[in-house]
Amino acid sequence: MAKLTIQRQTILNLINASNQHWDADELARELIIRGHKIGIATVYRGLAALETDGLVNSVQLADKKRYERAVKKHHDHMVCTKCGSIEEFANDTIEALQKVVAHEKGFQMSGHQLILFGCCARCGQQS
Amino acid sequence: MAKLTIQRQTILNLINASNQHWDADELARELIIRGHKIGIATVYRGLAALETDGLVNSVQLADKKRYERAVKKHHDHMVCTKCGSIEEFANDTIEALQKVVAHEKGFQMSGHQLILFGCCARCGQQS
DNA sequence: GTGCGAACGATAACCATTATCGCTATCAAT
DNA sequence: ATTGATAGCGATAATGGTTATCGTTCGCAC
Numbered sequence: 001m002a003k004l005t006i007q008r009q010t011i012l013n014l015i016n017a018s019n020q021h022w023d024a025d026e027l028a029r030e031l032i033i034r035g036h037k038i039g040i041a042t043v044y045r046g047l048a049a050l051e052t053d054g055l056v057n058s059v060q061l062a063d064k065k066r067y068e069r070a071v072k073k074h075h076d077h078m079v080c081t082k083c084g085s086i087e088e089f090a091n092d093t094i095e096a097l098q099k100v101v102a103h104e105k106g107f108q109m110s111g112h113q114l115i116l117f118g119c120c121a122r123c124g125q126q127s
Numbered sequence: 128m129a130k131l132t133i134q135r136q137t138i139l140n141l142i143n144a145s146n147q148h149w150d151a152d153e154l155a156r157e158l159i160i161r162g163h164k165i166g167i168a169t170v171y172r173g174l175a176a177l178e179t180d181g182l183v184n185s186v187q188l189a190d191k192k193r194y195e196r197a198v199k200k201h202h203d204h205m206v207c208t209k210c211g212s213i214e215e216f217a218n219d220t221i222e223a224l225q226k227v228v229a230h231e232k233g234f235q236m237s238g239h240q241l242i243l244f245g246c247c248a249r250c251g252q253q254s
Numbered sequence: 255g256t257g258c259g260a261a262c263g264a265t266a267a268c269c270a271t272t273a274t275c276g277c278t279a280t281c282a283a284t
Numbered sequence: 285a286t287t288g289a290t291a292g293c294g295a296t297a298a299t300g301g302t303t304a305t306c307g308t309t310c311g312c313a314c
Contacts, residue, residue, distance in 0.1 A: 003280085005292065025270080039294035044271065046292095062187045064270060078234050087232060094224050098243055101216050106248030107205050114241045116225055121233030132261065132310090152301080166263040171302065173261095191301060256314085267304070278293070284286085 002049040010036050011046045015056055021066040021086045059086065060113060076113075080120035087120065129176040137163050138173045142183055148193040148213045186213065187240060203240075207247035214247065 004012075010031060015022060022030075028043045047067055050056045056067050059077050066086070075090040094114070102109035131139075137158060142149060149157075155170045174194055177183045183194050186204050193213070202217040221241070229236035 003291065005279090007293075023270085037294085039296095041272080041295080042293055049292095060189045062192075065189075078229065078232065078236075080234075081237065087234070089228050089232060091224055091228050094221050094228075097218055097221050097224075098241075101218050101221075102205065102243050102245060105205065105214060105216060106251065107207075107214070107243065107245050108251050109205075109243050109245040110208065111244045112242060113244070114225075115239060116229050116234065116236050117238040117240070118229060118234050118236040124233065124235050130260070130311090134262075150301085164263085166265095168264080168303080169262055176261095258311105258313090260310085260312105262309070263307100265305085268302080270301100271299080273298070274296085276294100278291105280291085281289095283288090 001053055005046075007036075007038050007042050008046040008050060010038065011043060012050055012055055015067060016069045018069075021059060021068045023064045023066050027067070059115070061115070076115065078116040078118065078120070080123055081117050082119055082123040085120055085122075089116075128180055132173075134163075134165050134169050135173040135177060137165065138170060139177055139182055142194060143196045145196075148186060148195045150191045150193050154194070186242070188242070203242065205243040205245065205247070207250055208244050209246055209250040212247055212249075216243075 002008075011027060014027060014030060014034075024040065024043045024047060027047070028038060028040045031038050031043075047056065047058075051058055051067070055070055057070050059066050059068070061079065068086075073090060074095070075088040076094075078087045078089060080086075098112055099109060129135075138154060141154060141157060141161075151167065151170045151174060154174070155165060155167045158165050158170075174183065174185075178185055178194070182197055184197050186193050186195070188206065195213075200217060201222070202215040203221075205214045205216060207213075225239055226236060
Protein backbone atom coordinates (compact mmCIF):
# COMPACT_ATOMS: atom_id res chain seq x y z
CA MET A 1 0.00 0.00 0.00
CA ALA A 2 1.76 3.09 -1.27
CA LYS A 3 1.52 6.40 0.47
CA LEU A 4 -1.69 8.31 -0.10
CA THR A 5 -0.19 11.75 -0.48
CA ILE A 6 -2.08 15.00 -0.83
CA GLN A 7 -1.63 14.85 -4.58
CA ARG A 8 -2.95 11.32 -4.81
CA GLN A 9 -5.92 12.16 -2.60
CA THR A 10 -6.68 15.06 -4.90
CA ILE A 11 -6.59 12.81 -7.95
CA LEU A 12 -8.71 10.21 -6.19
CA ASN A 13 -11.28 12.77 -5.10
CA LEU A 14 -11.74 14.05 -8.61
CA ILE A 15 -12.17 10.58 -10.04
CA ASN A 16 -14.53 9.48 -7.29
CA ALA A 17 -16.65 12.58 -7.62
CA SER A 18 -17.33 11.90 -11.28
CA ASN A 19 -18.57 9.17 -13.55
CA GLN A 20 -16.12 10.04 -16.28
CA HIS A 21 -13.28 7.98 -17.60
CA TRP A 22 -10.26 10.25 -17.36
CA ASP A 23 -6.88 10.13 -19.00
CA ALA A 24 -3.81 11.46 -17.26
CA ASP A 25 -3.71 14.67 -19.23
CA GLU A 26 -7.34 15.54 -18.65
CA LEU A 27 -6.92 14.94 -14.95
CA ALA A 28 -3.85 17.15 -14.74
CA ARG A 29 -5.53 19.95 -16.64
CA GLU A 30 -8.68 19.80 -14.56
CA LEU A 31 -6.74 19.77 -11.29
CA ILE A 32 -4.70 22.77 -12.34
CA ILE A 33 -7.87 24.61 -13.37
CA ARG A 34 -9.18 23.92 -9.89
CA GLY A 35 -6.11 25.56 -8.42
CA HIS A 36 -4.05 22.52 -7.53
CA LYS A 37 -0.41 22.68 -8.48
CA ILE A 38 0.50 19.22 -9.74
CA GLY A 39 2.97 17.91 -12.29
CA ILE A 40 1.99 15.59 -15.09
CA ALA A 41 4.51 12.99 -13.95
CA THR A 42 2.93 13.02 -10.51
CA VAL A 43 -0.44 12.34 -12.08
CA TYR A 44 0.93 9.34 -13.95
CA ARG A 45 2.71 8.02 -10.87
CA GLY A 46 -0.31 8.70 -8.70
CA LEU A 47 -2.68 6.90 -11.04
CA ALA A 48 -0.38 3.90 -11.21
CA ALA A 49 -0.16 3.77 -7.42
CA LEU A 50 -3.90 4.20 -6.95
CA GLU A 51 -4.57 1.44 -9.45
CA THR A 52 -2.10 -0.91 -7.79
CA ASP A 53 -3.90 -0.37 -4.52
CA GLY A 54 -7.27 -0.95 -6.11
CA LEU A 55 -8.49 2.58 -5.47
CA VAL A 56 -9.15 3.25 -9.13
CA ASN A 57 -9.73 1.09 -12.20
CA SER A 58 -8.46 1.57 -15.70
CA VAL A 59 -9.35 0.80 -19.28
CA GLN A 60 -6.49 0.50 -21.73
CA LEU A 61 -7.67 1.86 -25.04
CA ALA A 62 -5.55 1.68 -28.16
CA ASP A 63 -4.16 5.16 -27.83
CA LYS A 64 -4.34 5.92 -24.13
CA LYS A 65 -5.24 4.62 -20.73
CA ARG A 66 -8.32 5.92 -18.99
CA TYR A 67 -9.13 5.77 -15.31
CA GLU A 68 -12.44 5.49 -13.53
CA ARG A 69 -13.52 5.23 -9.93
CA ALA A 70 -13.08 1.80 -8.41
CA VAL A 71 -16.23 -0.21 -8.09
CA LYS A 72 -16.81 -3.46 -6.33
CA LYS A 73 -18.13 -5.33 -9.29
CA HIS A 74 -15.96 -6.13 -12.28
CA HIS A 75 -17.25 -4.91 -15.60
CA ASP A 76 -16.16 -4.40 -19.18
CA HIS A 77 -16.62 -1.48 -21.53
CA MET A 78 -18.42 -0.31 -24.61
CA VAL A 79 -16.72 2.58 -26.38
CA CYS A 80 -18.66 4.81 -28.75
CA THR A 81 -16.52 5.42 -31.80
CA LYS A 82 -18.39 8.63 -32.58
CA CYS A 83 -18.45 10.57 -29.32
CA GLY A 84 -15.84 8.61 -27.38
CA SER A 85 -18.13 7.97 -24.45
CA ILE A 86 -17.59 4.84 -22.43
CA GLU A 87 -20.34 2.72 -20.97
CA GLU A 88 -19.96 -0.21 -18.65
CA PHE A 89 -21.54 -3.61 -18.72
CA ALA A 90 -21.17 -6.90 -16.93
CA ASN A 91 -22.04 -10.38 -18.03
CA ASP A 92 -21.26 -13.31 -15.81
CA THR A 93 -21.62 -15.87 -18.56
CA ILE A 94 -19.00 -14.18 -20.71
CA GLU A 95 -16.69 -14.03 -17.72
CA ALA A 96 -17.19 -17.70 -16.98
CA LEU A 97 -16.68 -18.73 -20.59
CA GLN A 98 -13.39 -16.89 -20.75
CA LYS A 99 -12.10 -19.01 -17.91
CA VAL A 100 -13.31 -22.16 -19.60
CA VAL A 101 -11.61 -21.24 -22.86
CA ALA A 102 -8.36 -20.36 -21.13
CA HIS A 103 -8.38 -23.61 -19.20
CA GLU A 104 -8.93 -25.62 -22.35
CA LYS A 105 -5.72 -24.18 -23.78
CA GLY A 106 -3.70 -24.72 -20.62
CA PHE A 107 -3.62 -20.99 -20.17
CA GLN A 108 -3.45 -19.62 -16.64
CA MET A 109 -5.57 -16.51 -16.97
CA SER A 110 -4.70 -13.54 -14.83
CA GLY A 111 -6.89 -10.93 -16.46
CA HIS A 112 -8.71 -9.90 -19.54
CA GLN A 113 -9.90 -6.94 -21.53
CA LEU A 114 -13.15 -6.87 -23.44
CA ILE A 115 -14.15 -3.75 -25.30
CA LEU A 116 -17.13 -3.42 -27.59
CA PHE A 117 -16.83 -0.71 -30.21
CA GLY A 118 -19.75 0.89 -31.90
CA CYS A 119 -22.28 3.66 -31.80
CA CYS A 120 -23.97 4.50 -28.53
CA ALA A 121 -27.72 5.02 -28.23
CA ARG A 122 -27.37 8.79 -28.16
CA CYS A 123 -25.22 9.02 -31.28
CA GLY A 124 -27.26 6.38 -33.07
CA GLN A 125 -30.41 8.50 -32.89
CA GLN A 126 -28.77 11.58 -34.36
CA SER A 127 -27.40 10.02 -37.51
CA MET B 128 -9.31 -2.00 -52.92
CA ALA B 129 -5.95 -0.26 -52.75
CA LYS B 130 -3.14 -1.14 -55.07
CA LEU B 131 -1.28 -4.31 -54.23
CA THR B 132 2.22 -3.06 -54.90
CA ILE B 133 5.40 -5.11 -54.84
CA GLN B 134 6.11 -3.87 -51.33
CA ARG B 135 2.67 -4.84 -50.09
CA GLN B 136 2.91 -8.24 -51.72
CA THR B 137 6.20 -8.75 -49.97
CA ILE B 138 4.69 -7.86 -46.62
CA LEU B 139 1.71 -10.07 -47.29
CA ASN B 140 3.86 -13.01 -48.32
CA LEU B 141 5.88 -12.82 -45.15
CA ILE B 142 2.79 -12.68 -42.96
CA ASN B 143 1.03 -15.46 -44.84
CA ALA B 144 4.07 -17.70 -44.72
CA SER B 145 4.20 -17.57 -40.94
CA ASN B 146 1.99 -18.08 -37.94
CA GLN B 147 3.52 -15.21 -36.05
CA HIS B 148 1.90 -12.00 -34.96
CA TRP B 149 4.16 -9.29 -36.33
CA ASP B 150 4.50 -5.65 -35.49
CA ALA B 151 5.52 -3.11 -38.11
CA ASP B 152 9.09 -2.87 -36.91
CA GLU B 153 9.68 -6.61 -36.84
CA LEU B 154 8.30 -6.91 -40.34
CA ALA B 155 10.51 -4.13 -41.67
CA ARG B 156 13.63 -5.62 -40.07
CA GLU B 157 12.89 -9.10 -41.35
CA LEU B 158 12.21 -7.86 -44.87
CA ILE B 159 15.44 -5.91 -44.93
CA ILE B 160 17.35 -8.92 -43.64
CA ARG B 161 15.88 -10.87 -46.54
CA GLY B 162 17.26 -8.30 -48.94
CA HIS B 163 14.17 -6.24 -49.59
CA LYS B 164 14.65 -2.51 -49.54
CA ILE B 165 11.60 -1.08 -47.81
CA GLY B 166 10.97 1.96 -45.65
CA ILE B 167 9.28 1.77 -42.29
CA ALA B 168 6.58 4.21 -43.42
CA THR B 169 5.79 1.95 -46.33
CA VAL B 170 5.36 -0.95 -43.96
CA TYR B 171 2.89 1.01 -41.85
CA ARG B 172 0.99 2.20 -44.89
CA GLY B 173 1.06 -1.24 -46.43
CA LEU B 174 -0.25 -2.92 -43.31
CA ALA B 175 -3.07 -0.41 -43.01
CA ALA B 176 -4.02 -0.94 -46.64
CA LEU B 177 -3.84 -4.72 -46.37
CA GLU B 178 -6.01 -4.63 -43.27
CA THR B 179 -8.58 -2.39 -44.90
CA ASP B 180 -8.84 -4.87 -47.74
CA GLY B 181 -9.16 -7.78 -45.34
CA LEU B 182 -5.91 -9.39 -46.44
CA VAL B 183 -4.46 -9.33 -42.95
CA ASN B 184 -5.89 -9.08 -39.45
CA SER B 185 -4.61 -7.17 -36.49
CA VAL B 186 -4.61 -7.23 -32.71
CA GLN B 187 -4.25 -3.93 -30.96
CA LEU B 188 -2.25 -4.49 -27.82
CA ALA B 189 -1.66 -1.78 -25.27
CA ASP B 190 1.72 -0.78 -26.60
CA LYS B 191 1.62 -1.77 -30.24
CA LYS B 192 -0.42 -3.25 -33.02
CA ARG B 193 0.35 -6.71 -34.29
CA TYR B 194 -0.62 -8.25 -37.59
CA GLU B 195 -1.40 -11.82 -38.52
CA ARG B 196 -2.48 -13.58 -41.68
CA ALA B 197 -6.15 -13.21 -42.48
CA VAL B 198 -8.26 -16.21 -41.67
CA LYS B 199 -11.82 -16.93 -42.55
CA LYS B 200 -13.02 -17.44 -39.04
CA HIS B 201 -13.08 -14.63 -36.52
CA HIS B 202 -11.21 -15.27 -33.34
CA ASP B 203 -9.90 -13.51 -30.25
CA HIS B 204 -6.54 -13.69 -28.53
CA MET B 205 -4.76 -14.87 -25.44
CA VAL B 206 -1.51 -13.06 -24.72
CA CYS B 207 1.12 -14.63 -22.50
CA THR B 208 2.45 -11.95 -20.19
CA LYS B 209 5.70 -13.85 -19.71
CA CYS B 210 6.88 -14.71 -23.20
CA GLY B 211 4.60 -12.43 -25.21
CA SER B 212 3.27 -15.24 -27.36
CA ILE B 213 -0.20 -14.92 -28.77
CA GLU B 214 -2.67 -17.75 -29.11
CA GLU B 215 -6.01 -17.64 -30.80
CA PHE B 216 -9.36 -18.92 -29.67
CA ALA B 217 -12.94 -18.69 -30.80
CA ASN B 218 -16.13 -19.05 -28.84
CA ASP B 219 -19.45 -18.51 -30.52
CA THR B 220 -21.35 -18.12 -27.29
CA ILE B 221 -19.16 -15.25 -26.16
CA GLU B 222 -19.59 -13.62 -29.55
CA ALA B 223 -23.36 -13.98 -29.38
CA LEU B 224 -23.56 -12.66 -25.84
CA GLN B 225 -21.65 -9.55 -26.78
CA LYS B 226 -24.30 -8.72 -29.33
CA VAL B 227 -27.03 -9.33 -26.80
CA VAL B 228 -25.36 -7.07 -24.24
CA ALA B 229 -24.81 -4.31 -26.79
CA HIS B 230 -28.40 -4.50 -27.95
CA GLU B 231 -29.68 -4.24 -24.40
CA LYS B 232 -27.89 -0.91 -24.05
CA GLY B 233 -29.06 0.43 -27.39
CA PHE B 234 -25.51 0.16 -28.62
CA GLN B 235 -24.94 -0.51 -32.29
CA MET B 236 -21.89 -2.73 -32.16
CA SER B 237 -19.44 -2.54 -35.02
CA GLY B 238 -16.59 -4.51 -33.53
CA HIS B 239 -14.96 -5.74 -30.39
CA GLN B 240 -11.68 -6.71 -28.87
CA LEU B 241 -11.28 -9.49 -26.36
CA ILE B 242 -7.86 -10.31 -25.00
CA LEU B 243 -7.12 -12.76 -22.22
CA PHE B 244 -3.90 -12.12 -20.36
CA GLY B 245 -2.04 -14.76 -18.44
CA CYS B 246 0.58 -17.43 -18.56
CA CYS B 247 0.64 -19.83 -21.48
CA ALA B 248 0.98 -23.58 -21.06
CA ARG B 249 4.67 -23.52 -21.97
CA CYS B 250 5.63 -20.79 -19.54
CA GLY B 251 3.39 -22.20 -16.81
CA GLN B 252 5.36 -25.48 -16.72
CA GLN B 253 8.72 -23.77 -16.33
CA SER B 254 7.92 -21.65 -13.32
C1' DG C 255 6.44 9.62 -74.84
C1' DT C 256 3.64 12.47 -71.68
C1' DG C 257 0.81 13.30 -67.74
C1' DC C 258 -1.20 12.16 -63.55
C1' DG C 259 -2.22 10.01 -59.31
C1' DA C 260 -0.84 6.76 -56.01
C1' DA C 261 2.85 4.91 -53.55
C1' DC C 262 7.66 5.03 -52.06
C1' DG C 263 11.77 6.19 -48.86
C1' DA C 264 13.91 9.20 -45.70
C1' DT C 265 13.15 11.78 -42.07
C1' DA C 266 10.87 15.01 -39.04
C1' DA C 267 7.03 15.48 -36.15
C1' DC C 268 3.64 13.77 -32.83
C1' DC C 269 2.05 12.33 -28.56
C1' DA C 270 1.31 9.38 -24.57
C1' DT C 271 4.16 7.65 -21.32
C1' DT C 272 8.46 6.95 -18.64
C1' DA C 273 13.07 8.13 -16.86
C1' DT C 274 16.08 11.44 -14.78
C1' DC C 275 17.44 14.52 -11.29
C1' DG C 276 17.61 17.86 -7.86
C1' DC C 277 14.53 19.25 -4.26
C1' DT C 278 11.07 18.59 -0.54
C1' DA C 279 7.88 16.41 2.66
C1' DT C 280 7.24 12.71 5.97
C1' DC C 281 8.33 10.21 9.85
C1' DA C 282 11.00 7.38 13.01
C1' DA C 283 14.91 7.52 15.98
C1' DT C 284 17.75 10.17 18.64
C1' DA D 285 13.52 19.79 18.01
C1' DT D 286 17.31 17.88 14.94
C1' DT D 287 18.83 14.45 12.06
C1' DG D 288 18.68 11.09 8.45
C1' DA D 289 16.58 7.87 5.44
C1' DT D 290 13.13 7.28 2.15
C1' DA D 291 9.42 8.13 -0.89
C1' DG D 292 7.28 11.39 -3.56
C1' DC D 293 7.25 15.78 -6.11
C1' DG D 294 7.83 18.94 -10.31
C1' DA D 295 10.18 20.15 -14.42
C1' DT D 296 11.87 18.44 -18.23
C1' DA D 297 14.33 15.30 -21.31
C1' DA D 298 13.99 10.94 -23.36
C1' DT D 299 11.56 6.99 -25.37
C1' DG D 300 9.10 4.54 -28.75
C1' DG D 301 5.32 3.49 -31.75
C1' DT D 302 2.97 5.78 -35.24
C1' DT D 303 1.85 9.45 -38.57
C1' DA D 304 2.82 13.54 -41.53
C1' DT D 305 5.72 15.78 -44.83
C1' DC D 306 8.01 16.15 -49.07
C1' DG D 307 10.51 15.36 -53.02
C1' DT D 308 11.02 11.35 -56.05
C1' DT D 309 9.52 7.31 -58.60
C1' DC D 310 6.41 3.92 -60.47
C1' DG D 311 2.51 2.29 -63.32
C1' DC D 312 -0.89 2.99 -66.31
C1' DA D 313 -4.12 5.64 -69.51
C1' DC D 314 -3.98 8.48 -73.39
